Amino acid sequence: DIVMTQSPDSLAVSLGERATINCKSSQSVFSSSDSKDSLAWYQQRPGQPPKLLIHWASTRQSGVPDRFSGSGSGTDFTLTISSLQAEDVAVYYCQQYYNMPRTFGQGTKVEIK
């Protein structure tokens, strides 16, 4: 199984400041057939199901604000929130869909400082 490891486990950021979350996979999730990295980011607000933010490592899902961006390739990926808003308080998960079983990172809790 591919192990997904996120860092940090939690972070507190001031409103308007940048938040950065890292995700490392235990093996490459680059799909040669798609020529893309099979890596997604989800946001889970308290009491809500997760919501897809980013797929293919850097493609923003329709309707997601452009302050959210994804980057990285191979085994190392980053989710950046360029200017933190109050509604961004949530737990963020990375997930690989390169192979089965699908695996998630342990989550990163983002709070307001």
Next chain:
Amino acid sequence: EVRLVESGGALVQPGESLRLSCVASGFIFSNYGMNWVRQAPGKGLEWVSYIRNDANLIKYRDSVQGRFTISRDNTKNSLYLHMNSLRVEDTALYYCVRSIGAIDYWGQGSLVTVSS
């Protein structure tokens, strides 16, 4: 609007069985692979099972292999999860989710509690 509505969650004793259902609307159900993902109370996300749109490919995580069975009825826009020999560690909120590779839609979840 895409909607996924789960039902069937309950409090059961270890060793008992349960069937979860999910009714989909707002998209052509027979065109998409579907999954179950679970989340134990206060914990992270765990993928459970996948079924291809034509039901000819099915996958499970190791810890449920042989105990859980995923199925679908494309005529009823429905996804199912039959769970046998339930264990305390199966306690979780079970989400019905649509996948396009990544998971693009999630239901609200159905709570399964396994306790004596």
